Amino acid sequence: MSLLDRGFEPDAIESSLYEWWEASGFFKAGASGEPYSIMIPPPNVTGTLHMGHAFQHTLMDALVRFARMDGKRTLWQMGTDHAGIATQMIVERQLAAKNLDKSALGRDTFIDEVWKWRNESGGEISRQLRRMGSSLDWSRETFTMDAEYACAVREAFVRCHEAGYIYRGKRLVNWDPVLKTAISDLEVESKEEDGSLWHIRYPVVGDDGEFVTVATTRPETMLGDTGVAVHPEDVRFAHLIGKRVRVPIAGREVPVIGDSYVSMEFGTGCLKITPAHDFNDNEVGKRHGLPEINIFDAEAKLTEAAPSHLQGLERFDARKAIVKTLEELGLLAAVESHRVQIPRGDRSGAIIEPYLTDQWFMRMDALRDTAVDAVTDGRIEFVPAHYANLFNAWMRDIRDWCISRQLWWGHRIPAWYDEAGKVYVGRSENEVREKHGLEDAPLHQDEDVLETWFSSSLWTFATLGWPGCPESTAPLRDFHPTSALVTGHDIIFFWVARMIMMTQSLLGEVPFRQVYIHGLVRDAQGQKMSKSRGNGLDPLDLVDGIDLDSLLAKRTSNLMQPQLLPKIERATRKEFPNGIAAHGVDALRFTFAALASTGRDVRFDLSRVDGYRNFCNKLWNATRFALMNTKDYAHGAGDGGLAERWIRSRLATRIKACRRAYAEYRFDWLASNLYEFIWHEYCDWYLEVAKPSLWAAESNPESAAATQRCVLEVLESLLRALHPLMPFITEALWQQVSKRLNIEGDTVMLQPYPVFDQASIDEDATSDFDWMRAVVTFLRTMRSERGLPPGEPLPLLLQGSDSVVATAKLRLQEFEGTIRHLGRASKIVFLDEGAAAPPSAFELVGDMKIMVPLEGVLDLDTERRRIENVIQKAEQALKRTSAKLANSQFLQKAPEAIVLEEQQKAQTLESKLTRLQQEHAALH
RNA sequence: GGGUGUUUAGCUCAGAUGGGAGAGCAUCGGCCUUACAAGCCGGAGGUCGCAGGUUCGAUCCCUGCAACACCCA
Secondary structure: OHHHHOOOOHHHHHHHHHHHHHHOOOOOOOOOOOEEEEEOOOOEOOOOOOHHHHHHHHHHHHHHHHHHHOOOEEEEEEEEEOOHHHHHHHHHHHHHHOOOOHHHHOHHHHHHHHHHHHHHHOOHHHHHHHHOOOOOEEEEEEEOOOHHHHHHHHHHHHHHHHOOOEEEEEEEEEEEOOOOEEEOHHHEEEEEEEEEEEEEEEEEOOOOOOEEEEEEOOHHHHHHOOEEEEOOOOOOOHHHOOOEEEOOOOOOEEEEEEOOOOOOOOOOOEEEEOOOOOHHHHHHHHHHOOOOOOOEOOOOEEOOOOOHHHOOOEHHHHHHHHHHHHHHHOOEEEEEEEEEEEEEEOOOOOEOEEEEEEEEEEOOHHHHHHHHHHHHOOOOEEEOOOHHHHHHHHHHOOOOEEOEEOOOOOOEOOEEEOOOOOEEEOOOHHHHHHHHOOOOOOOEEOOOEEOHHHHHOOHHHHOOOOOOOOHHHHHHHHHOOEEEEEEEHHHHHHHHHHHHHHHHHHHOOOOEEEEEEEOOEEOOOOOEOOOOOOOOOOHHHHHHOEOHHHHHHHHHOOOOOHHHHHHHHHHHHHHOEOEEOOOOHHHHHHHHHHHOOOOOOEEOOHHHHHHHHHHHHHHHHHHHHHHHOOOOOOOOOOOOOHHHHHHHHHHHHHHHHHHHHHHOOOHHHHHHHHHHHHHHHHHHHHHHHHHHHHHOOOOOHHHHHHHHHHHHHHHHHHHHHHOOOOHHHHHHHHHHHHHHOOOOOOOHHHOOOOOOOHHHOOHHHHHHHHHHHHHHHHHHHHHHHHOOOOOOOEEEEEEOOHHHHHHHHHHHHHHHHHHHHHHOEEEEEEEOOOOOOOOEEEEEEOOEEEEEEOOOOOOHHHHHHHHHHHHHHHHHHHHHHHHHHHOHHHHHHOOHHHHHHHHHHHHHHHHHHHHHHHHHHHOO
């Protein structure tokens, strides 16, 4: 009963419940029922929980908890990603701090270091996921570098290679000269930066004194030029096509070619062609058979392909040197400033160099088509649907995917080379030897690893036992294809598309049936949250609270740009002058749900969390009230009266809405329905109406017992309905409430989710209850508007036709006590229809006039103005409706139901107006 | 340059089938009413970005424009 004594303290309930849930095995994949599965997008093992995770996991956990309660055989698969580059960078940085270098350690020792780091520091995200209440199946936790997972990766590689999807080749790739690895198109971020356009004269061979002036943003690449191109229809240069020009400094003679890729308007209209260091030039070069001359090494320094005095120069030093030489030679025609797109690696920030190397690629043409088909024919559904367009558009333009990386941490490519350099692909060296009869021939394995996204593209099935033997793949049969994928729009291409392609190619089925795309969490100003901006929030700081100094320290430590410190400090002090209060996990989760509408980005607003913490407090206190007033509850109570029928009807309606919200991924509707129901229906009205009945147990024990039963039953249902969003508080409260109702079961999380009950929908009870609310609201508003004390009892007079009075009397049998209690009515008296009423404040509720005599208090002028106001509004409404009804087109074409509705509206308004005008005239 | 999304109360956002507009927060007034002051009661607040079109009727559908955001080149 300690629950009754204390107020709501989230921390006190959250700490113990999760441990108990997990230890009890409640999160483990279910054993019966229709399968429902979600794979967690595996967080990077290097990661710590950020707002995006917290948001995403709240939604996934709600879906999973809902499915589990709804009787599904539910799996929420846990796991983390080895995150090749990110992890390797962290460990390298740690080594650098100890003045160590990975090349000094050697590959094997370095990988041991990475594992050591992972085992010691890689578990932070798991702890945080538990703190958020995520009901993940930890017993199935998978790491993408686990031995079984690695086996699946090799299998996938070999099968794709056998199917002809994977090939090795020398191609132009995006090269990161800092990390010294190839990266994929998606890992390159292009931004416009200030640059220059250099106009350079290339002498025409055999025509002394004639030049072709090319324009370029990268003069240093001229050392690799193997052609100059003009537009074939450009009359200015038509005579040059077929001639040769001499590339200055390099001294090479190259042809002038015509290619429609050249824009006649841009620059000089002449383009130098460097097939080895530009993607577009590479295509032009291929069309015209131009050689590809690689002038850079892996660190983007000039190689022997450059003149000897320039060799070894880094590319931007080379640029300076070359521009200077050109100037001296008089070959620099002009320099203009120019905005250029600079491609940078998303990890290192280094400027990416298109670079010719041997890499492994995945062919996209056939796989692309199967993926697009799966989305087009509805086997995979995007929610919201418009993301399917984005997906298709991207797939249309997709290029072959470079899957090899020059890193050490990751899945090593299962390919071996003999001494002649011939490549063999297989699951293991032994398999390769046997298959190709290589016996003892020296073989060495490919040094490269696979891109991380290659292994994570297998995530939905490699976690379930694939390829495995029949016994170990039972989970695969049960849970694949998975039910839903929940992710942000930023990784549709990185991950979603690749999962669809890989899964279809390897399993012949889709990886998931629905993809719910949620928005990104931004700060209150709509800015992306990031460490470098210093505007990030740690979700657990919202949960547990943090003082200003700690928050400042957190936001300003290890800044990449220390000059931003004062700005960040100012902004933080302004937004959180007192730090952040503790709100509890449930309030934060509910906030995320409430903000999650239609997949758009969300601006995170702390005042919303405040509001939902208050909501938790409300629920807590409502339960305290329920428990306090049902101590003597005994079974066998009746169904109760109108109020009970009303609240049960409202509950049924809300349950229907909740289920629809789950089906449509509208977590905002889910949240608002539950909030409205609990606060404004259950607490504001039902519990208030219940009080007189509960307190009159001695005079009317049956009624009191029925009320107790309804108070408890509705509360118990709504706790179940709310549980997927607010697991902690609902569990703590449900355990108390269920005890009182003698419900079996240890935990709310394994109770059935409430089912919509059509039989509980009760229109009559709803209109009766609404009538009562109108009467009470009149009394309250009337008092408030006239400045009368809210507590002072006032008599209430009712007047109407016989039938109206008869209905009212029936309703009063149930609600007289309620109206006296909630409206502070001293007595309720009926006036004969024709009788003259005393000077009163009045209102029309339907066809009944309700009034409070205010002899002496009433100011006639004020009352008259009040009525005039109401009359004016009614007249306006009537005018609109009459205009419609006078329109023959409307009568002809509008649906009958709408016409009828308008006719009724007009009738009601007319009679109301008549009454109001009578009252107005009577006010003297 | 191409594409997608957004534009509704002071702020953050709903508006589900086209039938004259909703919530939370903030704000104003009144309440220590035996669950809750993290509360209760009541009020005020809108040219639904702009211009056309379709329709009996448009916040909603169509076209154009503007602003903002993101993606691609």
